[in-house]
Amino acid sequence: MKAARFHGRGDIRVEEVPEPAVRPGTVLVEVEWCGICGTDLHEYLDGPIFAPPAGAPHPLTGETVPVTLGHEFAGVVAEVGADVDGVRVGDRVAVEPYVVCGRCDACRQGRYNVCRTLGFVGLSGGGGGFSRYVLVERRWVHPLGDLGTDVGALIEPLAVAYHAVRLSRARPGHSAVVFGAGPIGLVTTAALRAAGVEEVVSVEPAEARKQKAAVAGASTVLDPREVDVVEAVDELTAGRGADVTFECAGVDQVLATAIRSTRAGGTCVNVAIWGHDARVAMNDLVFREVSVLGSLAYADDHPATIEMVAAGRVDPFQFITGRIGLDEIVDQGFRELVDNKEENVKILVQPR
Secondary structure, rough: EEEEEEEEEEEEEEEEEOOOOOOOEEEEEEEEEEEEEEHHHHHHOOOOOOOOOOOOOOOOOOOOOOEEEOOEEEEEEEOOOOOOOOOOOEEEEEEEEOOOOOHHHHHHHHHHHHHOOOEEOOOOOOOOOOOOEEEEEHEEEOOOOOHHHHHOOHHHHHHHHHHHHHHHHOOOEEEEEEOOOHHHHHHHHHHHHHHHOOEEEEEEEOHHHHHHHEEEEEEOEEOOOOOHHHHHHHHHOOOEEEEEEOOOOOOHHHHHHHOEEEEEEEEEEEOOOOOOOOOOOHHHHHHHEEEEOOOOOOOHHHHHHHHHHHHOOOOOHHEEEEEEEEHHHHHHHHHHHHOOOOOOOEEEEHHH
């Protein structure tokens, strides 16, 4: 079968790889759609980062580059192994793309998303969604019901947002500010509205993304080049500051503004993956007892995320800005997202 394989910085090749064979406890998924994630872009531009480099195999998969990319995927069950129940051949499913040890303290707590040796299908080995078939353990397979697999490919990024909002304890009556209207900022905005938060402020300088933030559900969109964001948030919240803020950019100044926009005793959730050590003015936390909370991916959030979409609380189609075939993945996928990132949210790839 064909697969898009990451060999190194700027080097993704569509090449032939063997089809995986079903084992007991596993499910063979025929991928119908897989989204290109910002993490995939980081690998393409600067990697290997999360992908295991040559000479340093991932401790759970034993693999190094080249690896098949793609972790935001959904498809149809093609075959099930022995001892598998709850899914049948032909079911539409989304995949929670984890590789975890199951033994460390985090896994025993149920926080398998921060497993000590955490890996991801589509980054760490074990196949990936930019191929026709992916073999996964039954525990990571989530039925989509009546939802289509194009929507199913969006469950993974939406679960990232659902998890962050859940950890924040945001609820109706709260005010929230989302810093950044890239893909994760947009789905976080949508997840907040789905949770019943009506006052959701988006902070974003790019014109195209500001428009997308409004569609995603932002009640107010602030351009940090035009206003003092802290003062504007104070005015919108009668001087209190926001109950919860979300840093989705990974920029020092943005984090500082997010913290200073949070009300006394409030919570600032960091959703971004940082490319450098962040600088934090600790007194901005101490003097108002603001909590900064890290949020990574998802843990037991896929079923609730699927229900959120199925119930119509989030419109997933607003995030799909392109659909391409596997052979087009570099020029019309990765390069399009790099060169026109403000115009795009999610480009879906059909591997077949």
